[in-house]
Amino acid sequence: MNPHDIQDSGRRQVLRGAGVLAAGAATVPGWILPALAQGETLVPFTDVPEAFQVRGKRPGATHYQDTRLIDSHITSNDDFYVVQHYGQPEVDNASYRLRVTGMVDRELEFSLDDLMQRTAVDLQAGFECGGNSPGLFNGLIGNANWRGCSLRSMLEEAGIQEGAKEVVFFGADVGMEEIREREVEKAFARSMSIADAMRPDNLLAYEMNGEALPIFHGKPLRLLVPGWYGVSNVKWLTQIHVQDTRYMGRFMGRDYVTLKRVMVGGEERWVENSVTAIQLKSAIVRVTELGGEYSVLGFVLNDGTPLQSVEVSVDGGPWQPAELSEENTQYSWKLFTFNWDNPAPGDHTIVSRVTDINGNIQPTMDEFPEKVSRWENYAQFPRTLTI
Numbered sequence: 001m002n003p004h005d006i007q008d009s010g011r012r013q014v015l016r017g018a019g020v021l022a023a024g025a026a027t028v029p030g031w032i033l034p035a036l037a038q039g040e041t042l043v044p045f046t047d048v049p050e051a052f053q054v055r056g057k058r059p060g061a062t063h064y065q066d067t068r069l070i071d072s073h074i075t076s077n078d079d080f081y082v083v084q085h086y087g088q089p090e091v092d093n094a095s096y097r098l099r100v101t102g103m104v105d106r107e108l109e110f111s112l113d114d115l116m117q118r119t120a121v122d123l124q125a126g127f128e129c130g131g132n133s134p135g136l137f138n139g140l141i142g143n144a145n146w147r148g149c150s151l152r153s154m155l156e157e158a159g160i161q162e163g164a165k166e167v168v169f170f171g172a173d174v175g176m177e178e179i180r181e182r183e184v185e186k187a188f189a190r191s192m193s194i195a196d197a198m199r200p201d202n203l204l205a206y207e208m209n210g211e212a213l214p215i216f217h218g219k220p221l222r223l224l225v226p227g228w229y230g231v232s233n234v235k236w237l238t239q240i241h242v243q244d245t246r247y248m249g250r251f252m253g254r255d256y257v258t259l260k261r262v263m264v265g266g267e268e269r270w271v272e273n274s275v276t277a278i279q280l281k282s283a284i285v286r287v288t289e290l291g292g293e294y295s296v297l298g299f300v301l302n303d304g305t306p307l308q309s310v311e312v313s314v315d316g317g318p319w320q321p322a323e324l325s326e327e328n329t330q331y332s333w334k335l336f337t338f339n340w341d342n343p344a345p346g347d348h349t350i351v352s353r354v355t356d357i358n359g360n361i362q363p364t365m366d367e368f369p370e371k372v373s374r375w376e377n378y379a380q381f382p383r384t385l386t387i
Contacts, residue, residue, distance in 0.1 A: 064139030105159030
């Protein structure tokens, strides 16, 4: 993945919904109305380079959204981020088949129509790429409504055999990999334990925001593991394989592996882990001004654990509570707003932090584990601006 592969087409329209009356905006909390109201203006961040620009999508390339322009609780299919590792396969709906194989009592095969005849499940889920970062202003992100069928019910129907340990998910996207000086053809694949695969919320999704799954997002079927980083949500899904050994393909054993230095039983060690569950994270994405009043908008992502609080600090001052949107759900991104009262003219630094009900607090960069991989960037993200 190359998150800096910026697309080459025109910039999308800035902030839809600007026609909302200012009088209405004054009586409605910001978390209900994230679009700009009439007369409301964006306060530019000074940490954003003047050349930074988000462009449209193209096949096989990375797309991220401009988080300054988040204007809805639900991300449109066009704005939702895209990362593709082996290009963008064209899968024919009529001939498509999903196979369930390996250590099961009954191997299964489904057409797309078969899958759509199964009990439909609707779920709202937001997630980010495991490589999302402040360098991209956290633009590898999105939140959508998904429809599909239950992974667990399918595995129960197949019957997982005793001794099985992992479930591997293979996509239709295929690329050449050089391994030990030999080139081999490999499909994109990710795996998880039997217990993780049997989580009741895991979905085989064929719709996104009320539309058939777009090709950029895995047409006709993708895995959706709510609360996990995007790499786990295998697109163009064609095979689910149950086995008694660990799967060690590139995107489990060599790539999307976080290398960090931590204490292990009192010893300092470098530890590697596959990118799976989303780490507790918040970020401020925009500040607006209306009639001399300033409002801050941000998001939280995590693994679905309930939150205790989101707070904002201005110029290193005390932490002050932010307000979470009533539209937030367990696995969605959690939008929040903060009313910034009477900021003084001049330069300012603002930052957010989130705490969950287990007392886990989003760390500062100084508290962040030392690591040498690009994955899992969840430290507090200070923003700078001038009033």
